Amino acid sequence: MAEKKYLGRDCELSTTGIDADGGSLNSWTVTSAVLRCIKRAAADAQVTVWSRDARRGDPGSSYKGSASADDCLRHWTSAGQCFYADMAHVEVCTATSLYPRNFAAQSIATLLIAEKARRFAELDAGARVHYELSASNADLLDSSISFGSHLSISVSTALWENLFVDQRRPAVLGFVASAISAAIAFFGAGYLLPIEDGRIVYSLSARAHHITKLQTLATTEKWRRGLLNSRREPHGTSQERLHLIGFDYSIISSALLASLMQCALAAAEEGFCGLNLIDPVGAMRRWSWNLDINSGKMPATAALVDGRQVTLPEYMRELAQTLLEMCEEEVIDDEIAPEAQLLLPRIIDLTWYVKEGSLNRCAVHLDWAAKLLYLLSLGGRFEDAALRLADHDFTNTNPNKGIFWRLWEQSFVDPLVAMDDALDCMRNAPRESRDWGRGRLIERFADAISAVDWSYIELYRHDHFFSPRLRVDFPQPDSLNQSQFDFVVRSARDVAELRDLLQARDDIGRVNERDPIRPSSELPDRVWRTRAT
DSSP: OOOOOOEEEEEEOEEEEEOTTSOEEOHHHHHHHHHTTHHHHHHHTTOOEEETTGGGSOTTTOOHHHHTSTTTTOEEETTSOEEEEETTEEEEEOOOBSSHHHHHHHHHHHHHHHHHHHHHHHHHHOTTOEEEEEOOOBOSSOTTOBOOEEEEEEEEHHHHHHHHTOOSOHHHHHHHHHHHHHHHHHTOOOEEEEOTTSOEEEESOSSGGGEEEEEESOSSOTTOEEEEEOOOOOSSSSEEEEEEOSOOOOSTTHHHHHHHHHHHHHHHHTTOOOSOBSOHHHHHHHHHHOOOTTTOOOOOEEEBTTSOEEEHHHHHHHHHHHHHHHHHTTSSOTTTSTTHHHHHHHHHHHHHHHHHTOHHHHHTTOHHHHHHHHHHHHOSOTTSHHHHHHHHGGGBSSTTTOHHHHHHHTTSSOOSSOHHHHHHHHHOOOTTSHHHHHHHHHHHHGGGEEEEETTEEEEESSSSTTSOEEEEEOOSTTTTOHHHHHHHHHHOSSHHHHHHHHHHOSSSOEEEEEOSSSOGGGSOSOEEOOOOO
16 A cells, blocks of 8 residues: 655755865865854744754854764754755755655755855855855766765655565565666766766766665765665654665756656555566666767667666656556555646656657756756867866856756746745745644744754753753654644743643644653653554
8 A cells, every 4th residue: 555755855065165275175164164154044044943052052153062963063944954964065955745846846945045054154254265065966076976865755664675674576676676777867967977988978867877786775885876775764653764865966857756756656565566677777877878969869778577678768658657547547646646647747748858859858857958958058078177067066056156047047947846936945844744843843942942853853841951851753754744733833832831732632743751860760650642643
């Protein structure tokens, strides 16, 4: 039985800088400066931010607590997003959403906040110091370095264990791997890939050269990442998180990618096991690396287990058509994959444009095509430094450098959302997810918060560090969403009232108290557990 497919994504931004003397800055210098300005950037967007140092001084000036913690420089916003340092780079993370177009708007909104923070940090640094952030997830100078760009989707425990534990239905595993391999290439961001003989190949996917395994646990080992990642961090008490590390941070095609993956995983949960590629990893790499630049066509084929040889557009068309029929027959319904019957036909149309080599039509909704047309318009050779830099800066967060922003403003590309949608996501968390409840608690009770994580918030009962704590849990991706939690959070005047109101509701979440001074064995029985939604 298919379950709702909540989605979120993160991106480890390329983080670079130049000092006043023209020398290169290390990434940590830039990262720490930018993250120190997240609070100011959020305030400029009328958003509340909480960080671990919030009660020990201004997060804009003191980071000793956060820098020594495992959530280094982590900032949670009232819009459900998160910003933090990872591998000495700025990392942005969207709020969780059920709707593909909201997912697309979230993908842009995180970059808008990061860019505001970058500008504040650069102003603070003084004249002639420059900071750069880019959503390009491949290093400009060293192709062995690939920055994290991860897609997380909620799936059933049965499907997750079939993929990673017992593989009782290997054909279902094969279908999931095949669909992901095609999606990585079809929805890639594009990348000028240097190869050993000195030539440059235009790759549809910027991470294809790192994906060599069907599944792995590690996410940072060069050349040895997997189509599937076996990191197990459940989304809730009855839902798993499928952590996919092979996708680029494609912006233009975000909504289409989200819808296709929702439907493909829902189909797998219903037992669908067709369209299996013999070698999903090999297919993804061949499809990514064999675009004919002169004709715009993709002649490379991959073998299906039924004996057919298919090109990438042929495979993607058959996949999208199959999923659309399942949606029309209500095998996959709107609650599981909303907007699918609107977005899957667009993917089908795109496959025809890809087949005929119509890059202009593809570029409207596909990042790799938009970037390729832009690079070709500049002239020169792919090996030229100017084109390599233009490739890297295509999604620079600075609209004066990132050509994506100009193409979007001029309607050459269409991510299926407007700037107003992205600005709304900067300020408001998705109403259907627990991120709305977490965001509202941050907005209302930021000064009382002692800890935040994806699935809970802990608050001080009184205004001192050793006060008893109230923990509010979000056991499911939709726990404490707007329809469940709006009345409660608006009515609570303080943490005590919040506790009482949640205690009175036996259907929306879970609260309990703890005392950091007294051992738990001495605490009174003040634990209320309610049904998980």
